[in-house]
Amino acid sequence: MYKFEGWLGHDAGAAEGKMVWGEFEPKKWNEHDIDIRVTHCGICGTDVHVLRSDWGPTTYPCCVGHEVVGKAVRVGTAVKSIKVGDRIGVGPQARSCFRDDCYECSSGKVNYCPRAVPTFNGTYPDGEGRSFGGFGNYVRTDSRFAVKIPDGLTSEHAAPMLCAGSTLYASLKKYRCGPGKTVGIVGIGGLGHFGILFAKALDADRIVAISRGSSKRDDALALGADDFIATGEDPEWASKNERTLDLLLVTSSGSNMPIDQYMSVLKTGGSIIQLGADPGGQHPSFSMLTLVFKGLNIAGAICGSPSEIEEMMDLAVKKNVKPWVQTIPITEANQALRDLEAGKPRYRFVLVNDGSD
Numbered sequence: 001m002y003k004f005e006g007w008l009g010h011d012a013g014a015a016e017g018k019m020v021w022g023e024f025e026p027k028k029w030n031e032h033d034i035d036i037r038v039t040h041c042g043i044c045g046t047d048v049h050v051l052r053s054d055w056g057p058t059t060y061p062c063c064v065g066h067e068v069v070g071k072a073v074r075v076g077t078a079v080k081s082i083k084v085g086d087r088i089g090v091g092p093q094a095r096s097c098f099r100d101d102c103y104e105c106s107s108g109k110v111n112y113c114p115r116a117v118p119t120f121n122g123t124y125p126d127g128e129g130r131s132f133g134g135f136g137n138y139v140r141t142d143s144r145f146a147v148k149i150p151d152g153l154t155s156e157h158a159a160p161m162l163c164a165g166s167t168l169y170a171s172l173k174k175y176r177c178g179p180g181k182t183v184g185i186v187g188i189g190g191l192g193h194f195g196i197l198f199a200k201a202l203d204a205d206r207i208v209a210i211s212r213g214s215s216k217r218d219d220a221l222a223l224g225a226d227d228f229i230a231t232g233e234d235p236e237w238a239s240k241n242e243r244t245l246d247l248l249l250v251t252s253s254g255s256n257m258p259i260d261q262y263m264s265v266l267k268t269g270g271s272i273i274q275l276g277a278d279p280g281g282q283h284p285s286f287s288m289l290t291l292v293f294k295g296l297n298i299a300g301a302i303c304g305s306p307s308e309i310e311e312m313m314d315l316a317v318k319k320n321v322k323p324w325v326q327t328i329p330i331t332e333a334n335q336a337l338r339d340l341e342a343g344k345p346r347y348r349f350v351l352v353n354d355g356s357d
Contacts, residue, residue: 002037002073006136007333008061015052015341017334019135024063026140027129031076034143036088041134042067042160042325043336043349045190046092050121051337054279058121065134065351066092066119067162069155079143087149091162092303094119094131095142110145111305117142135333135351147309152317156325160190160348161312165323166304168194168249169312171273172202174301175247182206182244184265185225187251188216191275193223193324193347195249198312200224201319208245219346223324231258241265253278259286263296271297327352 004026007019014020027033047064049055068090075084082088096105096113104113117124119141120133133139149158161169168191177183183204185195188211199207200223209220212232220228231237238261245265250257253276262272263286274283290296304312315321328336330351340349 002138004132004136004138004140006063006065006132006134007330008063009051009058010060012052012058014062015048015337017338019051019334019337022061024061024132024136025129026132026138027124028127029076029140030128031078032142032144033076033140034072034079034082034088034146035074036068036070036090036139036141036146037073038068038070038134038137038139038353040069040155040159040353041065041330041351042163043340043345043351044163045340046163047133047135048337048341049279059123059130062121063132063135064120065136066090067159067164067350068119068134068139069149069159069162070134070139070353073138076143082143082146082148087155088146089149089158089162089309090119090134090139090141090146091166091309092119093117093145094122095124095145097125098144108305108307111303135330137353145306147306147313150313150317153313156327156350156352157316157323158313159350160323160325161194161316162309163303164191164348165194165198165316166309166312167191167275167302169198169315170304170308171249171275171301172198172247173308175271175273177202177204177247179203180205181246182208184208184210184245184248185251186210186248186262187276188220188347189251190345190348191251192249193219195251196220196223196225197321197323198315201315201321208241231261237261238264243267246270248272250274251276255280255282255284257284259284260290263287263290263294266294266296269295269297271299274298274300323348325350329354
């Protein structure tokens with residue numbers, strides 16, 4: 001029988017690349033569950049935040065990783081859509097409450113369920129135990145939040161789509177990105193580069209990449225952006241681009257974001273969708289007059305639901321969407337965290353498990 005082992009954080013120092021390999025106890029088995037032999041796992045900034053207890057106290061030991069791809073090795077009797085041997089992906093959420101009286105679960109918004117269990121550092125109801133992520137050999141999770149990976153998508157490309165990709169795709173779809181729309185992407189990183197890729201796949205008329213400096217200009221244009229704005233190098237960037245964008249997806253965060261300038265570049269009725277979240281969780285104040293007189297929307301979003309993830313992957317196959325990833329052996333996970341904090345990914349790290357136990 002296989003062992004559940006992985007890179008465990010035992011205290012906040014783990015975020016500095018001080019995880020320790022060890023065995024952990026997965027949740028108690030129920031017949032909706034599947035066990036997945038992990039082959040690939042994307043690295044997300046959330047992994048560092050949770051290891052460091054940035055968003056609230058973390059329950060240690062903790063095995064992070066919520067962009068998990070692997071093969072199903074055990075399947076519960078209540079599972080109808082997955083069989084042993086299928087290539088499966090699991091994103092940031094392991095389960096919702098599935099209650100009939102839950103608005104989110106009964107209206108297709110399962111990813112927003114207030115009683116959702118995250119893929120790691122979560123506690124299942126009814127004493128089933130804790131959730132542990134994909135920085136290891138095996139993951140046990142509820143099959144209803146697992147998706148099949150289509151044949152036309154490689155595992156290293158699929159992994160970061162499960163969180164970062166689906167976050168950008170779901171927002172672009174919700175706000176009707178497509179022909180006739182102009183889209184701005186603030187922050188060209190692990191999240192933002194997916195914004196350019198999927199805005200292009202959804203046939204937006206014009207895509208504008210926005211960053212503080214110009215170091216990522218060539219990358220943004222190669223990804224599919226039509227224009228690039230370096231806000232820190234042109235004090236008149238907002239006035240030059242006033243009322244030119246329908247959507248602005250903000251993947252950066254912080255209380256000092258130039259929100260009023262972001263609002264100025266939107267057309268009447270335009271939308272700002274906040275996707276990045278700093279540990280403090282504070283949003284800068286903005287002009288109420290601009291908001292009401294331009295009829296603007298300011299919204300937030302998280303990752304996509306399982307059905308949105310499946311839809312996104314089908315589009316990725318159809319439009320040949322290929323994220324920029326760097327694969328790293330899972331044995332080097334600690335160094336990968338240090339490199340992530342140093343801003344080295346271009347633009348997403350993916351851990352690769354060589355298959356040994």
